[in-house]
Amino acid sequence: MKPIISLSDISKTFSNGTIALSRMSMDIGQGEFVSLLGPSGCGKSTVLRIIAGLGEPTTGIIDWPTSTYNAAGKPERDIGFVFQEPTLMPWATVYDNVRLPLRLKRVSQTAGHERIMDALAMVGLSKFATSYPRELSGGMKMRVSIARALVTRPKVLLMDEPFAALDEITRNKLNDDLLRLWQDQHWTVIFVTHSVYESVYLSSRIVVMAARPGRVVTDMAISAGYPRDDVFRTSDAYNEACRNASMALHEAMDVADHL
Amino acid sequence: MNTANIGSTPTAPIDTVELARARSQRMTEIASWALPFLVLLLALGYWQWAVVHYEIKPYLLPSPLRIVQTLGADWQLLLPSLVNTLEITFGALALAVIGGGGLAILFAQSRWIEMALVPFAITLQVTPIIAVAPLIIVYLKDVTLDLGFVTLSDVTLQLLTCAWIVAFFPVLSNTTIGLNSADHNLRNLFELYGASRWQTLRLLRLPAALPYFLAGLKIASGLALIGAVVAEFVVGAQGAGSGLASRIQESAFRLNIPRMYAAVVLISLTGIAIYLVTSWASHLLLRRWHESAIRREN
Numbered sequence: 001m002k003p004i005i006s007l008s009d010i011s012k013t014f015s016n017g018t019i020a021l022s023r024m025s026m027d028i029g030q031g032e033f034v035s036l037l038g039p040s041g042c043g044k045s046t047v048l049r050i051i052a053g054l055g056e057p058t059t060g061i062i063d064w065p066t067s068t069y070n071a072a073g074k075p076e077r078d079i080g081f082v083f084q085e086p087t088l089m090p091w092a093t094v095y096d097n098v099r100l101p102l103r104l105k106r107v108s109q110t111a112g113h114e115r116i117m118d119a120l121a122m123v124g125l126s127k128f129a130t131s132y133p134r135e136l137s138g139g140m141k142m143r144v145s146i147a148r149a150l151v152t153r154p155k156v157l158l159m160d161e162p163f164a165a166l167d168e169i170t171r172n173k174l175n176d177d178l179l180r181l182w183q184d185q186h187w188t189v190i191f192v193t194h195s196v197y198e199s200v201y202l203s204s205r206i207v208v209m210a211a212r213p214g215r216v217v218t219d220m221a222i223s224a225g226y227p228r229d230d231v232f233r234t235s236d237a238y239n240e241a242c243r244n245a246s247m248a249l250h251e252a253m254d255v256a257d258h259l
Numbered sequence: 260m261n262t263a264n265i266g267s268t269p270t271a272p273i274d275t276v277e278l279a280r281a282r283s284q285r286m287t288e289i290a291s292w293a294l295p296f297l298v299l300l301l302a303l304g305y306w307q308w309a310v311v312h313y314e315i316k317p318y319l320l321p322s323p324l325r326i327v328q329t330l331g332a333d334w335q336l337l338l339p340s341l342v343n344t345l346e347i348t349f350g351a352l353a354l355a356v357i358g359g360g361g362l363a364i365l366f367a368q369s370r371w372i373e374m375a376l377v378p379f380a381i382t383l384q385v386t387p388i389i390a391v392a393p394l395i396i397v398y399l400k401d402v403t404l405d406l407g408f409v410t411l412s413d414v415t416l417q418l419l420t421c422a423w424i425v426a427f428f429p430v431l432s433n434t435t436i437g438l439n440s441a442d443h444n445l446r447n448l449f450e451l452y453g454a455s456r457w458q459t460l461r462l463l464r465l466p467a468a469l470p471y472f473l474a475g476l477k478i479a480s481g482l483a484l485i486g487a488v489v490a491e492f493v494v495g496a497q498g499a500g501s502g503l504a505s506r507i508q509e510s511a512f513r514l515n516i517p518r519m520y521a522a523v524v525l526i527s528l529t530g531i532a533i534y535l536v537t538s539w540a541s542h543l544l545l546r547r548w549h550e551s552a553i554r555r556e557n
C-alpha cells in the first residue's frame with residue numbers, strides 16, 4: 001500500500017549553522033499512530049513543521065503520494081496541527097476559536113456550524129461553545145485546540161507534545177479520548193512526545209530519534225492491539241514495550257554523547 | 260487545613276478567613292474612590308474657610324464658592340469656549356487615531372516601510388510643539404478646508420494640526436507594538452490554513468493590538484487636550500473660534516482671577532471626564548478576555 005507521507009533523506013540546517021535534521025527518512029502509512037520519541041532538541045518539532053509545510057527542508061524530498069498537487073507544485077495537505085500550548089485566541093469564544101480554520105478557508109458560517117458543533121462534541125465541550133479561553137482549565141483549553149484541528153475533518157493529525165504541560169490525570173484522560181477518536185475516525189496521527197510511557201500507550205509505531213544531528217535511530221512497532229485501557233497499562237506487553245523504547249532512547253542519547 | 264472545606268457541599272462551613280478577605284477587598288474598593296473624594300472635600304473646605312477667615316481678596320485667591328458662582332455667572336461666555344476646546348480636542352484625537360492607527364497598519368505591512376518612516380515620527384514627537392507651532396501658523400495662514408458639511412478656518416486647521424502632532428505618537432507606537440505582539444504559534448496556524456494577508460490582519464493582528472491601541476488611546480486623549488490648550492495659547496485664537504485657553508489669557512489681561520480659575524476648573528474636569536470615558540471604554544472592550552481588565556481572586 002502507498003504511504004500517505006514519505007520523507008526521504010530530509011536534512012535541515014538553520015542559518016545559525018544548527019543541523020537540526022540529518023538525512024531522515026520514513027514512510028507514514030494510512031491509519032498509523034506514529035510517535036516521534038526523542039530527547040529535547042533532537043529535531044522532532046522541526047520534522048513536524050516540515051511535514052506541515054511550515055518550513056522547507058534544506059535537502060531531501062517530502063512526498064504525499066496519495067494527495068493532489070496544485071499548480072505551484074505544493075501538495076494539498078489535509079492536516080490538523082496541535083501545538084504544545086493551546087494557542088487559542090483569547091479574544092474569541094471557544095466556538096469562534098474552533099471556527100477559525102473554516103473561516104480562513106472561507107467556509108460560510110451556515111455550512112460550518114455543524115462541523116464546529118461536531119468537533120466540540122468530539123472533545124466533549126459542546127456546553128462551552130460561548131465560553132472564553134480564560135474561563136477554561138488547561139485540559140479544556142487543550143481540548144479546544146484539538147477541536148480546532150479536527151474541524152476541517154483532516155485525514156492526518158500532527159501533534160507536537162500536545163499534553164506535555166498537563167497534569168498526569170488530565171493527560172491520561174486526553175490520551176484515552178484521543179485513542180478513541182483515532183479508532184472511530186480512521187485518522188493517521190503523528191504524535192511528538194518525550195515520554196516513553198505516553199508513546200507506548202498510544203502508538204502503533206514508535207520512531208526514536210537522536211540529537212546533534214537529529215536523525216532516526218530506531219523504528220519499532222508496538223504490536224499490542226486496540227482498544228487500550230488501564231489494563232494494558234499494567235500488562236506485561238506494555239512493560240516490555242516500555243523497556244524496549246527506553247533502551248532505544250538511552251542508546252540514542254549515548255550515541256549523541258559519544259559524538 | 261480543613262479537608263471538609265474542599266468542594267461546595269450544601270452545608271459548607273463558614274470560612275472566616277475568606278470572609279474577612281472579601282470584606283477587606285470591598286473596603287479597598289470603596290476607599291479607592293472615597294478617600295480621594297474626602298481629601299478633596301477637606302481641601303476645598305479649608306480653602307473656603309481660609310479665604311473667608313483671612314479675608315483674602317478674590318483677585319488674589321477666589322474661594323471655591325466664588326469660583327462656582329463665576330462658573331454660573333459667566334456660563335454664556337465659557338460654554339462656547341468649552342465647546343471650541345472640546346471640538347479641537349476630539350478632532351485631534353480622531354485624527355490621531357486615524358493617522359496613528361493607519362500608519363501603524365502600514366508599518367505592519369512591511370518592515371522596510373517601518374524602518375524608513377519611524378525616525379520621522381519620532382522627530383515629530385520629540386520636537387516641542389511650541390517650537391513648531393509658529394511654522395504651522397505661517398504655512399496654514401488663510402488656508403481653509405471645505406469638508407462639505409463644514410468649512411474649517413485657518414485657525415481651526417492650525418489648532419488641529421498642533422494638537423494632532425502632540426497626540427498621535429502614543430497611538431502609533433502602541434498600535435505598532437500591538438500588531439507585532441500576536442502569538443507566533445497562532446501566526447503559524449494562520450499560515451498553515453493559507454490565511455491571506457488581510458485575514459491575518461483582521462482576525463489576528465488587529466485583535467491582538469486592541470489592548471495596546473486602547474492604552475495608547477488613553478494617553479493620546481489626555482495629550483489631545485493638552486495639545487488643544489497649548490496650541491491655542493500659541494496660535495492665539497480670537498473671536499468666535501476662541502477656546503478656554505483664550506479665556507484664560509483674556510482674563511489674566513483683565514486680572515479677572517475668578518474667571519481664570521473657572522476656566523482652569525473646566526479644563527481639569529474635561530481632562531478627568533476624558534480619562535474616565537476612555538478607561539471605561541477600554542474596560543468594556545477587554546473585560547471578557549484581557550488580563551488587564553480581569554479581576555483575580557488572589
Ligand SMILES: Nc1ncnc2c1ncn2[C@@H]1O[C@H](COP(=O)(O)OP(=O)(O)O)[C@@H](O)[C@H]1O
Nearest residue numbers: 014016018020039040041042043044045046047
Ligand atoms: N528557527 C531556528 N533557528 C535556529 N535553530 C533552531 C530553530 N528551530 C530549532 N532550532 C534548533 O534545532 C534543533 C532541533 O529543534 P527542535 O526541532 O525544536 O527540537 P525538539 O522539538 O526535538 O525539541 C535544536 O537544537 C534547536 O535549537
Ligand SMILES: [Mg+2]
Nearest residue numbers: 044045046160
Ligand atoms: Mg519541540
